[in-house]
Amino acid sequence: MGRNKQPIELVIANGKKHLTKDEINFRRDSEVKPITDDIRAPSYLTAKQKKQFNEIASKLIKLKIMSETDVDALARYIISNDLYLNAVKQLRKKEVQKDVDTLSKWSNLQDKFFKQCRTCASDLGLTISSRCKLVIPEINKEAPKKNKFKKFEKVTAG
Template sequence: MAGRPRQPLEVIKGKGRSNHLTKAEMKEREEQENAIRGSTENIVAPSYLTKKQKDEFYKIANELIKLKIFSNLDVDGLARYIDSRTEYVKIVRLLRSMKPIDVSDGVKSLNESYSKLQKTKNLLFNECKGAASELGLSITSRLKLVIPKADPPKHTPTEFERKFGDV
C-alpha cells in the first residue's frame, strides 16, 4: 500500500487534523486501535535470558509500559534486543583487549581475528539499533510515537452548541 503510514487517532486529534473524519470513522478507528494494542498483564521475561538480562528486561519493560507502547506481544522483541546487546558488549570488551595489527619479527600484519570480531560487532550493532527502533528505545523512534496535546478550544461553546452542535 503506497502513501503515508497510518497515524494513530490520538496523533491526528492532537495535530488538530481530525476534521476529515466523521464521528463514526473516529469511533471505528479507536476500536481498532484498542483491539490491536495488546495486554500488559502477563509480561514475563523469557527463560533463555540470564538473571542479569531478566533484570534489564523488567527495567526496560516497565519504562515502555509507562509510555503505553509495550504489551505482551513485544516480549520476544525486547528479549532479542537485550540478548544482542549483551553479545555486542562482550565483543566490544574483547576488541578493546586486542590489537588490530600484529607485529612479529618487525613485520606488521593485519590481525585476522580482530577484523572478524569487528564485522561481528557491526552486525550486532545494526541488530540492536533495529530492535531498539522498533521498541521505541531511541529518541527518534519515541518522537514518532509522541502524541501531541490538543490545542484548547478557541471559545467556550454556547448552550445551544453544547446541545446541538458538534462540540
C-alpha cells in the same frame, strides 16, 4: 503504497479533524489496545538480562507501547546488546589489537551485533527517531490569542 495508519489520538492531536465524530469513535473502538497482563522475561535470558528486560519493559508498558507480543522482540534486543558489549570488550584487549586477523573478526562481529541491536531498538521505540514517530504532541491549553485585527472591525447597530 499508502502510509501506515496513525492512532486516532495522534491524528486529532496533529489537528487533522477531517473525521466525523462517528468515524473517530469507530476508529477508537477498532484500534488494538496492547495487552500487558502477562509480560515476563523469557526463560532463555540470563539473570542479568532478565533484570534489564524488566526495567525496559516496565518503561515501555508505562508509555503504553508494549504488549505481550513484543516480549521476544525485547529479548532479542537485550541479547544483541549483550553480544555487542562483549565484542566491544574483546576489541579493547591488547592481545586482540595486536593480531590483525582477530581484530578484523571481532570488528566484523561488533558491526553485526550493533546493526541487530539498532534494528531491534528501532522496532521497540527505543531510539530517538523511532520515538518521534510515536509521540503524541501535547495540546497547548492556553487562553486563545486575542485577535489583533479586532480593533479594526466595524460595529453595526442592530
